[in-house]
Amino acid sequence: HRFLTSKEEFHAYLRAGGEPSNQVGDEGEEKEEKDKEKKEEEQVSSCQSEPPAKRMRAEDGENREDAGAEEKERPERKRARGQNKSRPCMKPNHYEQSRLCPSVTQGFPGKCHFGPRCRFLHDVGEYLAGKPSDLGQRCVLFDTFGRCVYGVTCRFARAHLGDGHQNVVNAALAKQWEGKLLVRNNLSKDLQHQLRKRKFSFQKAEEYLRGLKLRGGKGGKGSSTEEPEVPNCSALLGDDGGGGGGGGGDGGDAPSIPTVGALTDEDVTKLRLCEKKKLEIQGKLYLAPLTTCGNLPFRRICKRFGADVTCGEMAVCTNLLQGQSSEWALLKRHHTEDIFGVQLEGAFPDTMTKCAELLNRTIEVDFVDINVGCPIDLVYKKGGGCALMTRSNKFEQIVRGMNSVLDVPLTVKIRTGVQEKVNVAHKIIPKIREWGASMVTLHGRSREQRYTRSADWEYISECAKVASPMPLFGNGDILSYEDANRAMETGVSGIMIARQVPVGALIKPWLFTEIKEQRHWDISSRERFDILKDFTNYGLEHWGSDTQGVEKTRKFLLEWLSFLCRYIPVGLLEHLPQRINERPPYYLGRDYLETLMASQNVDDWIKISELLLGPVPPSFTFLPKHKANSYR
Numbered sequence: 281h282r283f284l285t286s287k288e289e290f291h292a293y294l295r296a297g298g299e300p301s302n303q304v305g306d307e308g309e310e311k312e313e314k315d316k317e318k319k320e321e322e323q324v325s326s327c328q329s330e331p332p333a334k335r336m337r338a339e340d341g342e343n344r345e346d347a348g349a350e351e352k353e354r355p356e357r358k359r360a361r362g363q364n365k366s367r368p369c370m371k372p373n374h375y376e377q378s379r380l381c382p383s384v385t386q387g388f389p390g391k392c393h394f395g396p397r398c399r400f401l402h403d404v405g406e407y408l409a410g411k412p413s414d415l416g417q418r419c420v421l422f423d424t425f426g427r428c429v430y431g432v433t434c435r436f437a438r439a440h441l442g443d444g445h446q447n448v449v450n451a452a453l454a455k456q457w458e459g460k461l462l463v464r465n466n467l468s469k470d471l472q473h474q475l476r477k478r479k480f481s482f483q484k485a486e487e488y489l490r491g492l493k494l495r496g497g498k499g500g501k502g503s504s505t506e507e508p509e510v511p512n513c514s515a516l517l518g519d520d521g522g523g524g525g526g527g528g529g530d531g532g533d534a535p536s537i538p539t540v541g542a543l544t545d546e547d548v549t550k551l552r553l554c555e556k557k558k559l560e561i562q563g564k565l566y567l568a569p570l571t572t573c574g575n576l577p578f579r580r581i582c583k584r585f586g587a588d589v590t591c592g593e594m595a596v597c598t599n600l601l602q603g604q605s606s607e608w609a610l611l612k613r614h615h616t617e618d619i620f621g622v623q624l625e626g627a628f629p630d631t632m633t634k635c636a637e638l639l640n641r642t643i644e645v646d647f648v649d650i651n652v653g654c655p656i657d658l659v660y661k662k663g664g665g666c667a668l669m670t671r672s673n674k675f676e677q678i679v680r681g682m683n684s685v686l687d688v689p690l691t692v693k694i695r696t697g698v699q700e701k702v703n704v705a706h707k708i709i710p711k712i713r714e715w716g717a718s719m720v721t722l723h724g725r726s727r728e729q730r731y732t733r734s735a736d737w738e739y740i741s742e743c744a745k746v747a748s749p750m751p752l753f754g755n756g757d758i759l760s761y762e763d764a765n766r767a768m769e770t771g772v773s774g775i776m777i778a779r780q781v782p783v784g785a786l787i788k789p790w791l792f793t794e795i796k797e798q799r800h801w802d803i804s805s806r807e808r809f810d811i812l813k814d815f816t817n818y819g820l821e822h823w824g825s826d827t828q829g830v831e832k833t834r835k836f837l838l839e840w841l842s843f844l845c846r847y848i849p850v851g852l853l854e855h856l857p858q859r860i861n862e863r864p865p866y867y868l869g870r871d872y873l874e875t876l877m878a879s880q881n882v883d884d885w886i887k888i889s890e891l892l893l894g895p896v897p898p899s900f901t902f903l904p905k906h907k908a909n910s911y912r
Contacts, residue, residue, distance in 0.1 A: 298872025
């Protein structure tokens with residue numbers, strides 16, 4: 281109990297910069313704090329008030345009546361759940377009024393494609409006159425790669441600018457990285473143009489979809505019985521040699537696609553299911569696809585701490601088919617991610633099958649995952665995510681279609697069901713195995729539960745038996761190595777860590793190390809700060825070291841800090857381990873930095889970001905994406 285404190289003492293300690301304050305009970309200071317909080321609440325109307333459990337006093341003896349009164353008031357309070365959809369959005373022109381033309385940054389000032397119509401500056405002197413001051417003496421891009429591609433626009437430019445604002449290059453260091461592809465799965469301009477003009481050829485997908493149409497169009501029962509499959513590797517090909525367009529789900533009576541040109545080996549020999557690359561990840565630690573926070577720099581942090589399998593953030597198939605750069609950015613893969621997959625969301629077999637073929641031909645992945653676990657209304661009401669569990673015909677067509685066009689394994693992520701006490705996963709899993717999926721991941725909560733209450737690991741255990749011999753990974757409530765051990769005892773093939781709110785990997789990314797070394801890590805505030813420093817360096821590498829890249833890194837750092845503040849240091853706990861659904865009470869850490877990292881206040885998160893990325897731009901605002909993190 282010696283670390284527990286009140287809200288007023290907690291904020292007074294932070295205001296005093298870690299010095300013991302004898303003014304905690306001062307009425308003037310308390311009034312100032314209250315006025316400040318009131319003003320903040322007026323400025324951000326969507327910011328949620330503090331949960332009742334957080335306001336409860338540490339003393340449980342003399343204040344039980346007050347606690348009981350609070351319990352009665354709880355049903356009247358609106359629950360903080362879902363997303364802050366109306367949160368403020370900081371666009372590049374909000375923090376950088378005058379931007380330098382990329383042609384000048386890249387050293388080709390006379391080759392601007394837009395000529396006099398260009399809306400960016402071409403005069404370096406004019407740009408530097410209005411450029412914000414540098415944020416530090418060293419540039420992570422220059423120190424790592426020997427060259428910073430952002431030149432004068434870099435916010436650490438003094439580290440690599442010579443006479444006449446020329447960009448200095450460390451030739452010896454740059455030569456070491458020459459020809460090495462650090463990040464794969466980029467969207468080329470040519471491919472983007474093909475997608476936008478609808479000139480990309482989806483031959484295999486269209487072949488499969490034609491077969492669906494011939495068998496009854498909108499999800500007739502024929503799709504489950506007439507799907508042409510080769511039962512084993514010893515089965516012989518048909519009389520026609522399997523050539524042309526006879527495969528991919530058309531059925532035996534479907535007409536083949538007329539082809540022109542020489543007959544190739546690919547035409548004659550169709551890749552059979554038994555010849556697909558196997559997904560050998562049993563017993564490995566799988567970092568789940570995490571919306572917003574599961575970006576490439578965060579995955580690099582988790583990879584360093586021992587994550588074996590990583591997956592990109594959920595990507596919407598229709599956006600990928602349209603060639604949207606922001607959606608394709610979710611597919612990027614760092615060279616350190618040795619087992620990497622992408623997760624797709626969609627509601628219809630045509631878009632999902634086409635998207636699978638597109639990715640199969642254009643990016644490098646080890647598996648493709650279908651998101652049938654997303655609970656948010658935006659996805660569910662369109663028939664995607666959890667809704668597919670109630671649309672078995674469409675679900676089957678999607679799985680069979682994607683499997684027919686992919687050369688890599690197809691996996692599926694589901695929940696226990698849609699309704700809270702109506703579990704249906706055990707009925708769906710055998711069908712998913714029959715449709716051709718290589719693995720299933722089961723989140724032990726229903727859609728109605730979202731991320732509240734405890735995951736049902738007993739039910740996950742039952743489903744693991746039903747899924748056999750197909751591997752089944754379990755997901756939910758893993759925050760310590762004991763949790764992981766108990767999960768593995770249920771008979772699952774592996775564990776996924778972890779999906780959205782609450783999230784083990786976001787609260788403590790060193791969880792992978794704890795599981796592998798079977799210990800509780802009492803990590804110091806300095807070590808945690810170094811992790812944040814590494815994240816910012818990875819972010820500047822990934823998003824850029826110019827003003828736009830710095831602020832993008834800051835945005836994702838703040839989103840992550842909204843989860844990290846829930847961590848309670850091991851050395852402060854009375855009972856191990858920390859429970860994932862428990863909100864920590866107010867406590868003072870063992871030093872100022874540890875206390876600052878425990879703050880639920882947005883302003884304190886911004887303060888941490890300023891220690892790493894310098895002062896925020898004028899009129900900077902931030903509100904977390906998830907309402908559960910929005911209270912102060």
